[in-house]
Amino acid sequence: MGVVTCITSGKGGVGKSSLCAGLGAALAKRGRRVLLIDGDAGLPALDLFLSCAEERVYDIADVVAGRAAVKDALYPCPWEERLWLLPAPSQEKDCISPLVMRQVMDLLIPYYDHILIDCPAGLGTGFRSAASAAQRALVVATPDPVCIRASAKTRLELELAGVSQQRLVINRFHAESFRSQKVFSDLDAVIDTAGIRLIAVIPEDPELPLREASGLPLPLHSKAAMAFARLAARLEGEQIPLASLHKF
Numbered sequence: 109m110g111v112v113t114c115i116t117s118g119k120g121g122v123g124k125s126s127l128c129a130g131l132g133a134a135l136a137k138r139g140r141r142v143l144l145i146d147g148d149a150g151l152p153a154l155d156l157f158l159s160c161a162e163e164r165v166y167d168i169a170d171v172v173a174g175r176a177a178v179k180d181a182l183y184p185c186p187w188e189e190r191l192w193l194l195p196a197p198s199q200e201k202d203c204i205s206p207l208v209m210r211q212v213m214d215l216l217i218p219y220y221d222h223i224l225i226d227c228p229a230g231l232g233t234g235f236r237s238a239a240s241a242a243q244r245a246l247v248v249a250t251p252d253p254v255c256i257r258a259s260a261k262t263r264l265e266l267e268l269a270g271v272s273q274q275r276l277v278i279n280r281f282h283a284e285s286f287r288s289q290k291v292f293s294d295l296d297a298v299i300d301t302a303g304i305r306l307i308a309v310i311p312e313d314p315e316l317p318l319r320e321a322s323g324l325p326l327p328l329h330s331k332a333a334m335a336f337a338r339l340a341a342r343l344e345g346e347q348i349p350l351a352s353l354h355k356f
């Protein structure tokens with residue numbers, strides 16, 4: 109039986125889909141069977157990041173409506189063994205309800221070690237569906253005040269949805285920009301404001317948008333790929349110290 113993790117943020121554009129793809133690949137590299145569910149109805153991204161867009165015929169809404177068998181809507185990632193995608197509907201009106209999302213999860217969970225649900229921006233139906241089907245959440249935030257305030261709100265909404273196991277992932281961290289911003293004295297101040305325990309800091313990595321745009325994997329030794337690998341290990345219970353942040 110696998111574990112279902114939703115990847116959320118409240119605020120848009122902070123790196124949820126990037127984390128979902130990068131962490132999914134890192135877990136698959138550890139030998140796990142991983143399914144990514146794109147929960148961003150209307151604005152899907154993961155089919156492009158995983159280079160499945162050309163093959164994509166069916167999505168989760170087709171499965172729910174009975175137009176496709178679930179096996180026909182699961183697309184293997186061409187560059188990562190053991191990593192699959194269940195795409196999001198292309199129209200927002202086809203967003204999956206919380207009840208149906210839980211039913212889909214019950215169907216899929218026996219076949220995977222990890223299911224990662226990529227939430228849309230905001231705290232609407234897409235967020236609630238993902239949260240209602242998840243056992244734990246990763247709250248992604250960039251280290252700026254607007255985003256950290258959104259994380260604190262997301263934490264409360266997750267609690268209302270019954271997801272008490274939450275961890276904070278700080279994304280796009282760049283030590284010099286962080287210091288020069290002079291809003292937070294240090295990362296502890298960021299964590300205190302969000303009110304969520306930190307599990308990873310992912311550095312700003314110019315390689316990431318380039319690779320995503322071409323649907324290619326990150327080089328194994330890129331800064332972001334190494335951070336995703338450390339996060340994967342921590343999620344599976346390994347004691348891995350945070351990398352030295354001055355390097356980021």
Ligand SMILES: Nc1ncnc2c1ncn2[C@@H]1O[C@H](COP(=O)(O)OP(=O)(O)OP(=O)(O)O)[C@@H](O)[C@H]1O
Nearest residue numbers: 120121122123124125126229280311312313316317
């Ligand atoms: N660590 C990083 N280093 C550099 N660029 C990054 C990093 N993380 C994300 N990005 C870039 O930031 C942009 C937004 O990322 P992404 O689409 O993953 O965010 P999102 O939270 O899923 O957005 P949305 O809320 O619209 O779904 C993309 O261009 C992505 O390549």
Ligand SMILES: [Mg+2]
Nearest residue numbers: 124125148153
């Ligand atoms: Mg996204």
